Amino acid sequence: MENIIWYILLIIGVFIFLSSFFTVKQQTSVIIERFGKYHSIRQAGLQLKIPVIDKIAGRINLKIQQLDVIIETKTKENVFVKMKVSVQFKVIQTNVYDAFYKLEYPHDQITSYVFDVVRAEVPKLKLDDVFERKDDIAIAVKRELNEAMTTYGYDIINTLITDIDPDPQVKNAMNRINAADREKSAAEYEAEAQRIRIVAKAKAEAESKRLQGQGIADQRREIARGLVESVDILNKVGINSQEASALIVVTQHYDTLQAIGADANSNLILLPNSPQAGSDMLNNMIASFAASNQVGESMKRAVKRAPKEDFSKPTHRLIEPHQDEDDTPPENKV
Template sequence: MPIPYIVVTVLGVLVLLSSFFIIKQQTAGVIERFGRFRSIRHSGLQFKIPLVDRIAGKLSLKIQQLDVIVETKTLDDVFVKLKVSVQYKVIKEKVYEAFYKLDYPHDQITSYVFDVVRAEVPKMRLDDVFVKKDDIAIAVKSELNDAMMEYGYDIIKTLVTDIDPDAQVKEAMNRINASEREKVAAQYEGDAQRILIVEKAKAEAESKRLQGQGIADQRREIARGLEESVEVLNKVGINSQEASALIVVTQHYDTLQAIGADTNSNLILLPNSPQAGSDMLNNMVASFTASNQIGEAMKEAKNKKKGNDN
């Protein structure tokens, strides 16, 4: 086989193979013939006329994202950087417009984002920028949709993903936030201390009440015991004065015995001689006698008054 024939055969095979090409899924290919638009080809095995048709370019039909950082000033003269994420895609039916009408879609989208953000943010205070970031995103999406639809691009969603004020402003905001938290903490601590004081006062009042009630009950029982002791002594012929004196002397020596038995008690000096007990008894008898005399005098005066009234 002559060499020229082999060369022609090889060239023919290469030309035939170059006539076939593959377009991937979610991709559109633009075919031109002699520099003029011919057709749009979608995913699969495609054919073109060799040396006549060529693939001018391919466009992805997937959703893409462009992040744009815009620096602007708020209504209260605070410089702030906003990061706006724009999600967009090429409309399948408008691949021609997307390929031929717009060379640099990223630059076009970025310009519109700058325009909208710098028109909206200067109307707001810094705090409002954080609160109304969704309103900014909606304004950007609306403006982009109106502009980019003509060029074959659909704006899926716009998001304000970051708001970064000036460093000094952030430091001031952090100080304000810290001061507010310290203020709240101080209020809670004050409320806690107030509750503790109130509860402590209530507990002390209840303790005093119970202590007083206990003392009253103790004295009531002591009085009842003394009354019963006097009644028992009266039954054996001892009058009330003598019985009371005897009880007092007995309690005196019982107290001395209890103090001596308790090793942990502090030293208390009490009269403990027989003469001291005798003096105590004589004083008590004299007191009881005087009390009886006063009582009899008051009774006679009361009866005399009744007689005069009658």
């Protein structure tokens, strides 16, 4: 019987001895109370307490913690938004006593301050400004929390606004506005591109017309040079200039008719197109050349008869083709 009692006492002694020791994890503080009264704060490592008399009242986490607070509020234009504010905080190691005894529910306290600050700042701003100035709101939350929580032994490391979610209808409207702005910008860019294409095309056409005109002028110049050479050749074989010019014109006329007739799909009609058209054109040209020669010869005779008369001024006397018919050179009579 005595042996059993000794065994029981031994077991109780071992239990009491072992309960005198306890360990504290890293980044943790332990509050020790003696007979219900604060006694001491123990840090990481192996610690000793008096059994039955001392007890562990609580453990304080010294690591950085994060609390996510979701708040619904409205902006200046009465648009409701949901905001997610993440608060990163920790217990100040030298103020473990205040953190344990002064504040029972730190998360609730922090949440209340976050609600208070956000609902005071956001209604001053428009929805677009809320997105642009979210960092200013976060700074205001951190400043307010630091002033309040430092008294309770808490240090606010940082505050972040991680999400801003407007009402779904407002979000859809914003997306439509953004899409309309992008379409407007796209239309402006397309119009500018079209304008550039039109200007470039106009410049190209202008350059083409300029080169075409230059080509036509060169062509006519070469044609005129060829005609002069043809007239010189005809003069050498005894054909005068008037007859040579008439011959060239008539030849070109019939060449044109031949070119038109060679094209089966041509819709071109040459007027006049009668058989005597070439003969009439030749007679008209010869009559014109004869009249011009008569005018020239009359002016020469006038100069010979009155050499002192000033012919620099224009004369208005009309010389009829039938005047001085006997003085007309034989080669110019038709």
